[in-house]
Amino acid sequence: MISASWQAVWVGEWRTFMAWSAVPLLLVTLFYFLVQESAQWLVTRHDIDGAVLRLRRVAHFNRRVVSEEDFEQFRVHCKGQESTSSHHSMQRQSKLMDALKTPRLRLRMINVLLVFTIITLCYNTVSRNVEGLGLSPFIMFTLFALTLPPSGLFQAQAQKSMGRKFTAVSSMVATGLMTAACGILLTFWKQPSPVLLVALILTSRFGISVCTGATMQISAELVPTCVRSGILAVAHVSGAAFSFVSPFILHLDTYFRAASSIIICLLLFASAWICLLMPETRNKKLPMSLAEGEQFGKGERMFDFLRRPKKEDEADLSAETHQKLVPE
Structure with missing residues (x-):
C-alpha cells in the first residue's frame, strides 16, 4: 500500500495496473497450507x-x-x-439461520453487523479523502499507508492493557472528534498550514485504522465459533456494499467543506454507542455454541468495562484463564 500509488505512475495505464495489483492476492492461496x-x-x-x-x-x-x-x-x-445433546440439535446450531432465533445473540449479531458496516464505510471515506490538502494525492496515499503499522501496534497494546471494548469506543470517539475538527478547520481557515493540515489528516487516518482493527477483533470474539465465519462474511459483504456511498459523502464537500467530516463524525459516534451495548471480551471464555453465545455477557452493564477488577476478581480470572481445556 505504501508503494501502490507509485506503482500506478510506473505502470502508466489503469488496466495494466489493475492486473498488476491483483497478482499479490494470489499469495493468499498459500494461507491454506501455512495457517x-x-x-x-x-x-x-x-x-x-x-x-x-x-x-x-x-x-x-x-x-x-x-x-x-x-x-x-x-x-x-x-x-x-x-x-x-442430540446430533440433530448440534447440527442445527451450526447454521446461520438458527442464530437468528436466539433473542440476545440475534441482537448482538445485528449490532456487530451495524458497527462493521459503519466502520468500513468510514474507513473507505477517510482513505479516499486526499483532495484539497495542498499535497499530491500520490504522496498522501503513501503517508496514509505509513500509518498502518504503528496503528496496528497501538491497537494491540491498547486492547491488551485496556480491553477490546474500551479500545473500540475510545478510538471511535477520538477519531470522530479529530475528523470533524479537520473539516471545520478547512472550512473557516482559508489558507491553513499544509504541515498542520497533513498532521491532522494523518491523525484521523491513524485513528480510523485503529477503529477498523478493534472492530474486527471484538466482532470475531463476540460471535460464537460455530457461526463465526458466516456472520463475519455477511458483515464484510455489507461493509463493502455500503462503501459505494463514500464518494457521494465526499462530494458533499463541494457544497460545504466540512460536510463529509461531520457525517463521518456522527457515524463514528453512532458506532461507539452501539459498541457500548455489547459486552467486553477480554480475558473471558469466548462462546463456541449458540447456547454459550446467548448467555455470553448476560448481566453485564454498559459501563462495566471501565471498572477495574478487584484483587479477588483478578485471582478468579487468572485461575479461569489458565485452567485446562478439560477437567482433571
Whole structure:
C-alpha cells in the first residue's frame, strides 16, 4: 500500500495496473497450507481427530510438550459434550439461520453487523479523502499507508492493557472528534498550514485504522465459533456494499467543506454507542455454541468495562484463564 500509488505512475495505464495489483492476492492461496484450521471450529463440526491434529501441530511449532494423556482427556471431554445433546440439535446450531432465533445473540449479531458496516464505510471515506490538502494525492496515499503499522501496534497494546471494548469506543470517539475538527478547520481557515493540515489528516487516518482493527477483533470474539465465519462474511459483504456511498459523502464537500467530516463524525459516534451495548471480551471464555453465545455477557452493564477488577476478581480470572481445556 505504501508503494501502490507509485506503482500506478510506473505502470502508466489503469488496466495494466489493475492486473498488476491483483497478482499479490494470489499469495493468499498459500494461507491454506501455512495457517492451521481453528480447533474450536472443528470441534463444533464433530471433527475431534482433526482438532487434535491441529493442536499437535501448534504445540510442535510453539515447542510445547503436551502429553498423550492430555490429548486423550481432550477427546473424552469433546465426546462427552456431544453426548449431552442430540446430533440433530448440534447440527442445527451450526447454521446461520438458527442464530437468528436466539433473542440476545440475534441482537448482538445485528449490532456487530451495524458497527462493521459503519466502520468500513468510514474507513473507505477517510482513505479516499486526499483532495484539497495542498499535497499530491500520490504522496498522501503513501503517508496514509505509513500509518498502518504503528496503528496496528497501538491497537494491540491498547486492547491488551485496556480491553477490546474500551479500545473500540475510545478510538471511535477520538477519531470522530479529530475528523470533524479537520473539516471545520478547512472550512473557516482559508489558507491553513499544509504541515498542520497533513498532521491532522494523518491523525484521523491513524485513528480510523485503529477503529477498523478493534472492530474486527471484538466482532470475531463476540460471535460464537460455530457461526463465526458466516456472520463475519455477511458483515464484510455489507461493509463493502455500503462503501459505494463514500464518494457521494465526499462530494458533499463541494457544497460545504466540512460536510463529509461531520457525517463521518456522527457515524463514528453512532458506532461507539452501539459498541457500548455489547459486552467486553477480554480475558473471558469466548462462546463456541449458540447456547454459550446467548448467555455470553448476560448481566453485564454498559459501563462495566471501565471498572477495574478487584484483587479477588483478578485471582478468579487468572485461575479461569489458565485452567485446562478439560477437567482433571
